[in-house]
Amino acid sequence: MILPVQEMERRLIQAGASRLCLAVLERFRNEFPECGEVGLVRAPGRVNIIGEHTDYNGLPVMPMAIDREIVFAFAPVESVEVEVVALDKAYEKVHFVVSGDIPKFPTGHWGNYIKAAAQAIWNWAATRRPDKLPIRGVKGCVGGDIPPGSGLSSSSALVVASALVLGRELDIDRASLAELLAKGERYVGTEGGGMDQAVCLMARAGSALKIEFFPLRTNPVPLPPECAVVVANSTVTANKTGAARVAFNTRVAECRLGLELLKSVGREKNPRVAEATLLKDFMALEPNWQQVLNLLPDEPMTVEQISAFVGQSEDNLRRRCLTMRDGSLLPDPEGGFKPKKRCLHVLTEAQRVEQAAEAAERGDSELLGRLMNESHFSCAHNYEISCPELDRLVDLLREYGALGARLTGAGFGGCAVAIVKHEIAPQLLDAVWSEYYQRFLPTRNLEIPSQQNQVLFVTKPMSAAGEFFGG
Structure with missing residues (x-):
């Protein structure tokens, strides 16, 4: 829904919106004072409970959306130009023309993820809704609280948010959009599958999501009610462009x-x-x-x-x-x-996903935890995508009470995920903060984070991406 800027702010405050949403809106207003109206889209990050590097092999995964997200404030324009600033002023402004063949920024530029969405949306319209061409551009501001390079899918969340903004007049169904963006994101140079886009667009609040591919199918999987999901960032950045x-x-x-x-x-x-x-x-x-x-x-x-x-x-x-x-x-x-x-990991990981979904639906948290532990072993030893920091972090999560813990995401750094009984989660967070972040990181010449909740937190399954206040 496009609203007057002041009305959007009033509704956000009334709805108890996050400081992130309000900050993105404020930056938008300051950068584009000529824009009297604004829309707002959110796209959540994700954590993968189990099923690593199976998606691009056509095999299932079981992620969930988390309470960290990308927020995109935008105003449509009559031209085909896109002009976007980041909430974090360390990132330079993005400016390009939407078309079916958009030249890339240099490798590693954050704007390539917006371009990936724009090019995919244009080409979809060219073949299915040519009457909607040209795709209208936008002026906008993007901000987020998903740490980049953490394995929590900040990049795909940005692609999804950008697609929802630029494709808002096309009425593409969610499953088709997920498949379109899985291919579209390869614009940046990674040969990934479709998990990140699918869970971002099709997640259900309160449940993980078992996703199968070719054709894309999703099934909500409730997690054992006695368990919390803990995300722990190793602080080793896995740069998808390096x-x-x-x-x-x-x-x-x-x-x-x-x-x-x-x-x-x-x-x-x-x-x-x-x-x-x-x-x-x-x-x-x-x-x-x-x-x-x-x-x-x-x-x-x-x-x-x-x-x-x-x-x-x-x-x-x-x-x-x-x-x-x-x-x-x-x-x-x-x-x-x-x-x-590599095949040993992928094929046995697919089996573990099926077993984990069944265990979660039965409320068997012990089996779910064991399968997560087995997954980490295979990721580390068969797929070789772990690192010493992730291995240490996973060991500490288990030592302090997690039923299961594993790396999550593409690997080579990023985050670990664990399931833990609710009653011991606070003690686990305190112990891991002390042992890993304050004691272990300095031994690896890594900086101690300033705030615990930015790198180590309990999360819950959230809803899919969408526009604020309808639409």
């Missing part, structure tokens, strides 16, 4: 290579596995996938070795498995690819 992006994209490629190996081994007894295009397909087509997986070489492999194993040319294998969305070829990692270990 070395972590290469490591992330390498994992995606290793899954593709692993699928080629599995098909090569499995098709002799089960010709149907040749039809598989994702690990999800192979798992569905081959009931004895664990036996087939055991036949793959344990050691790291070069492209040349994988090519010889599967009977494909190196050029063909690189084109099919190592080509990124921008057309570039992923470099070979030092030490070789590890397709067997």
